[in-house]
Amino acid sequence: MPSEHQTFGRHIVVDAWGIEFDKINNLDFLKHHMEHAATVIGATILSVSGWSFNPYGATVMVVLSESHLSIHTYPEKEFAAIDGYTCGEEIDPKMAMDYLLNIFQPKHVFTKKIIRGSGDLVIVPME
Template sequence: MHALGTHLLVELRDCNPEILKDLSKVKDALVSAAKEAMATIIDVSFHEFNPFGISGMVVIAESHLSIHTWPEYGYAAVDIFTCGDIIKPEVAAHYLIAQFESKNPSIVEMKRGILSCSNEKLPHKVCDAELQMVS
């Protein structure tokens, strides 16, 4: 069964709380994870909450990486959604596990955009001719 994309739900438990509350470290880790996975970065947006916690998104041409941190619990929730065959989301996930020093990580993989039951591989972008046929 082929899908348009792969979505990793990454649970990072028992992380270093000092890293999770440092905006520059969190941002650098997500940007670097995208680069490690060979993604094309389009935009980066992060927000630091008071008294602590960070949410951020790295938009990539192939989809996105996002994070929400709870330093007080040593926890971060990460989503890595990629389309196509070039990007390897598991590379980004393992990079982030190491960067946040997670002692108890888990990764759940979901296939997104399963449009048919055929064994035909689905391109993640539709060509102009096919788009005109749909409209």
């Protein structure tokens, strides 16, 4: 692929199990910490949207100038699917994931880092 079409982005996906029900069923708590995670990494927040589901669960999307952070929760299973994608080399989504995992304190975490924009998706081990 020609270099003028190449971009660099890091996409981190996290499956987090064993999270306290009340932490991931509270939309205001989730929005606050997702927004704070964006500020921790120095990203520019364009919008924050969140939805609560009946009887439980939530989704929060933080749209960034650099891309996005998102979380989808399944409190009844003590599970959250979290991801962060940032374009460019300045903003590292791993720092946002580290912040969120510190807040949520899951018992089990499965993480993948994907390097995007080089013409091929490259999955690398997490540091």
